[in-house]
Amino acid sequence: MKLKDIQNQKDNRKIEINKAGVKSIRYPIVVLDRKNREQHTVATINMYVGLPHHFKGTHMSRFIEVLNKHRKGISTRNISEILVKMKEKLNSESAHIEIEFPFFIEKETPVSKSKSLMEYRCHMWGSHDEKSDLVVGVEVPVTTLCPCSREISNYGAHNQRSIVKVKVRFKKFFWIEDLIKLVEKSASSEIYPLLKRPDEKFVTEMAYDNPVFVEDVVRNIAQQLDKDSNITWYTVESENQESIHNHSAYAYIKKKG
Amino acid sequence: MKLKDIQNQKDNRKIEINKAGVKSIRYPIVVLDRKNREQHTVATINMYVGLPHHFKGTHMSRFIEVLNKHRKGISTRNISEILVKMKEKLNSESAHIEIEFPFFIEKETPVSKSKSLMEYRCHMWGSHDEKSDLVVGVEVPVTTLCPCSREISNYGAHNQRSIVKVKVRFKKFFWIEDLIKLVEKSASSEIYPLLKRPDEKFVTEMAYDNPVFVEDVVRNIAQQLDKDSNITWYTVESENQESIHNHSAYAYIKKKG
């Protein structure tokens, strides 16, 4: 028995759909890792294609078939290839993929040289449309210590965990490990999953010696990215989970052009 | 004793900040309600201003002062006034406000005429920059029943809860109640917090009689919005929480221009 292909039927509303596909797929993938060559992780993935006005629906199962083929090696190097496959399989002029995953880097503490694994959230947004596009993002937790609080108080200064998000467009391959390091150097102090007492002393004093407003964090990062000729576009945002409020302080810079 | 104003100090990095302010403030507000004149709700609010390159920081406490003044009557009618106050108080050329809140409408079921309150998430995004801008959004849960599943199966058809999000720009004031109704009419069936058995029969058959793909939902809505001369721009997206998968089917339309 041949089952009718409803999705393939004509649609008469003359409305093109920008993105049709599958959202919030959870899938195990393997990504590039500078130190260990590859890293196993679990991604949350969205895959869409453009749907011309004359087609009624998309064949959703084909997205998972493409994902199955490529899941064992996903990187900025082959996102474009995956998008081409999506366009072929789904018979579309445009394709979009969004991949988010936790990425772990082994960190060594500054004094005791203790090692542990620190999580960073990473993103890739790829598109093949009239033109092709790729944006890479990282989320980096850091410490920020308030310059105002330090200045006006006789002792102490409020500080907190801040989540910095950076998105970039770029010319040639780079390691996300380097982008993460750049962000960590722009805050009051970087943070660690494991700190022994001498390390705790070090990061406490380091933060006090480097007070930054949320505005400073994003400016410090923007300044570094402006200097890097490989980065053609960026946004930088920081959300400081204020220890003296129950809301966040926030700053955002978007590179022009 | 005069405390030093660190935020007001000069900054030499020559980097302008697009948005600096407070994020994820939770605040009780009062909004407009067509039937009951006003409705008490609890909002999540972001407030930002642009920060010129020569200033070091923003005075975060002033945002809350503005909010305190206006919280008892927030609507699309006075967002612009709030933005002007933010620019004045923060001494900035641009201001942005983002407000999200649950909004309740009393619904009556189709057969038993039972009444209950249904929650919709609403958003307002206002900006005063070189130009002023206001976008209103609603999130509407509905039922969708799959046309393919209905066609190919001897009986039954998979259906699910879908979350439809619509954002619009517009010429003159409109009631969000009307935008919500438009969305509910575009799905297989609207949904209710309370259904008696005759109502359940009604919505079950209604959904089976009106099968829609995720692509159909967004097209139906786009078609209606295209006809409404008050709507100058929109995006429509639907996320169908598929009963036969553990991920969502998704479609998105953005009006050109």
Add this chain to the structure above:
Amino acid sequence: MKLKDIQNQKDNRKIEINKAGVKSIRYPIVVLDRKNREQHTVATINMYVGLPHHFKGTHMSRFIEVLNKHRKGISTRNISEILVKMKEKLNSESAHIEIEFPFFIEKETPVSKSKSLMEYRCHMWGSHDEKSDLVVGVEVPVTTLCPCSREISNYGAHNQRSIVKVKVRFKKFFWIEDLIKLVEKSASSEIYPLLKRPDEKFVTEMAYDNPVFVEDVVRNIAQQLDKDSNITWYTVESENQESIHNHSAYAYIKKKG
């Protein structure tokens, strides 16, 4: 036409169900407020009854009918009455209700006497079973400053936002405002939505003067609750969102008996 009542049919598996009902209902409710008599808020509610082994199903719509009747005045004073109505309407020997809602208290800052509204999450868990039970909970954000970091560092000390959760059983009515105040006094400093510079100096120094481990916070609170003869049972937990890590420090005390 009479529609068949499937839920009312016999079940032969001989398995009693502890809780059957509706979960994650969002509903606007009115709660008690010491200063303003009442407060409008938006709750997330679960309502269950026990289902004897011989019944196939529960009549879910009846829960919402009970909720409709009582939503305009919910407090620890009438939870019991609501539970009795649930048992009657659903024809059951046991009933359970869980209500969670944001609650706002106007706070005045310590120096500038500025006013703003601060959110606390509140809970009520009520049960009518063989015996009746009522637990009230509050979630209170505070500042904690690390005694170890202060002691070992030449200057500064890491500090962070902490979320303290307290649940209590009690003899007679009390105001949650008092329980919240007790928690705030047990941390390094309480926090505020709005702080002017003199206030920021005050809370920074206050926190430095009152360093507490996560273990100290829960012990301080337990000690106070032990002294209160109205409190018959409690749990206290604190989750410190460490500014030097990307995970939380945690402590939990449960009163024996």
Add this chain to the structure above:
Amino acid sequence: MKLKDIQNQKDNRKIEINKAGVKSIRYPIVVLDRKNREQHTVATINMYVGLPHHFKGTHMSRFIEVLNKHRKGISTRNISEILVKMKEKLNSESAHIEIEFPFFIEKETPVSKSKSLMEYRCHMWGSHDEKSDLVVGVEVPVTTLCPCSREISNYGAHNQRSIVKVKVRFKKFFWIEDLIKLVEKSASSEIYPLLKRPDEKFVTEMAYDNPVFVEDVVRNIAQQLDKDSNITWYTVESENQESIHNHSAYAYIKKKG
């Protein structure tokens, strides 16, 4: 220079702390997989010890040291060993560990035999106290189709995604793959990440042929678990994300004793 050990100081409040430690650590771990021997995943982990009344604080960094040692092979077989290490390292009489992780199983569709990877959330809760305890949990998404809706409607029946959570205590090692399969067989139909049209027809009709209330799902599972002599205790709960409501239908059974 010797840094003072504040945590080791005496505490005079005479209040024992049930659990003190680290919460929400994200860490890459390797778990057992029946088909592939092992599976890489990313866990969220809590680790606590009991703190006697005379100690001021816990040494939080030691938890991560224990985790580092064991992360490459975590299973129900060695949780006890990890707990013993925690007690030793932290010098405590009691230890608790909570591990949650996504687990993927390759599924084959019923008709087209297409393969894809399906995610299940798994949990382990281990305790060494006066006695030792281990609870294993799985979260399994399934389809449920409403018997009432099917019975009273002339055609169709509302159905939805349901999340079933089962926790068990047990005598000897078992594969979570088997517990997951047991849950999937107790619903209207199991679900798949990828379905071709003949598969979609199959699961649609399968669900219509096997209507279950939320109460039926938990009873079906309880009945199976009661028959399994390896299972000494369980809780079963199902949350049906109703397609006709914006809240869930819920049922919960806890084995006595």
